[in-house]
Amino acid sequence: MVTIGGLSKQTGCNIETIRYYERIGILLKPPRTEGGHRLYEREHIKRLVFVRRSRELGFSLDEVRTLLRLVDGKRYTCREVKAVTERHLEDIKKKLSDLRRLQKTLRDISSQCEGGSVPDCPIIDALFEEKRQ
Amino acid sequence: MVTIGGLSKQTGCNIETIRYYERIGILLKPPRTEGGHRLYEREHIKRLVFVRRSRELGFSLDEVRTLLRLVDGKRYTCREVKAVTERHLEDIKKKLSDLRRLQKTLRDISSQCEGGSVPDCPIIDALFEEKRQ
DNA sequence: CTTGAATCTGTAGTTGCTACAGGGTTTATC
DNA sequence: GATAAACCCTGTAGCAACTACAGATTCAAG
Incomplete structure (x- = not known):
């Protein structure tokens, strides 16, 4: 206790x-x-x-709730549990690919800027453009 | 208008x-x-x-605010803008590595489960364990 | 028995929106 | 000029997943 x-x-x-x-x-x-x-x-x-x-x-709290329901029900099967897990893995995969794309775009933009003390910046210019490609 | x-x-x-x-x-x-x-x-x-x-x-709204302040001030330099961008790129890098680690752990756990109709699951077992390593 | 640490409930804040309710305004049509 | 439809207004509450109080009460140690 x-x-x-x-x-x-x-x-x-x-x-x-x-x-x-x-x-x-x-x-x-x-x-x-x-x-x-x-x-x-x-x-x-x-x-x-x-x-x-x-x-x-x-896992989101909602997914946790689902998992707990399965555990609490006591007659859960591997299949059900694995389904929740695989769905979650899909989410992660998507997030990873989104992030990687973001990183690439941002790196491209950033590399055009030399970070000097010039009062004009290619990064700012890029942000004023609508999405290309 | x-x-x-x-x-x-x-x-x-x-x-x-x-x-x-x-x-x-x-x-x-x-x-x-x-x-x-x-x-x-x-x-x-x-x-x-x-x-x-x-x-x-x-970029977070707070970072956007910072960028806008620089733009509005009109005497921003590349250096300042690039600093914000590079910090953001660091965040992304960290998120990516966190997500990759997550994916690996989750894949390892998931692979131990065959998804059958057995009423016992290695994924559930793993979730009841505190973090290893 | 007193003090101080721990705990209680309830509410409000965080980020970045989104979704109403219950009104008023503009514009198109007759 | 009336009416209807489409648009817009303010203000508030909701989402996830916590975190941070305030103000009151209880517990454990000396």
Whole structure:
């Protein structure tokens, strides 16, 4: 049985975030002391670790909710879990390609500028142009 | 002189977004008709194109504000502009490397799962583990 | 029993928009 | 000149995923 502060330290998750997760139904309401302080058991800790790890891996809270529903339902299959994961991997792939394109464009633009103390800049000029290509 | 709808069509920027940009000081307040409708001139259009292009290239509104201040000041130098751009490129680089790491980890985890109809999944197991390495 | 640390609830802020509601204005048509 | 349709106005609330308070209460140590 640990307090919210203990849980926070164990998981590296902010106290306010823990309460937030409870509020939006990601974490279950824990029992309380007489005075109203939250007390967590092993199951809660496990669940929060799951949530944190999922978030670290870029799953949205909504995806985390889906994963938790599967786990909670107890009769989830690999197929379902893998589907969520693969969809997420697709998102990442898209983001990567978007970012790479961005980087290339920006590098091209930036390379035209010598960064001198001239009062005219090819970067600014480029920003005043609508998208080419 | 175009109305806000015309400006929206010309730039591809939502009407509410245009008003939002005005509210937060990114766009200048345009003159109005007697009835209070906004009327934009060439300068406004140019400025909005600049903002849109900058946003497309991933600059935050705060960075856009910085760039606009430089442009407005009229005595900006290449050095200043390039500094903003290079900082932004660093951000992108970091995001890219974070995303690539994420992708790798997630792929590793996902590859251990065959997606069958088994009621036990290595992905779920991995999510219950704290971060390794 | 007192102090100080921890916790409580509730609300507001962040970024960059988007989506209304409930009005007023402009323009086209008759 | 009336009317309708299309447009525009302000103001507010919502999204994700937290974070940061304020002001009150409770807990643990000495």
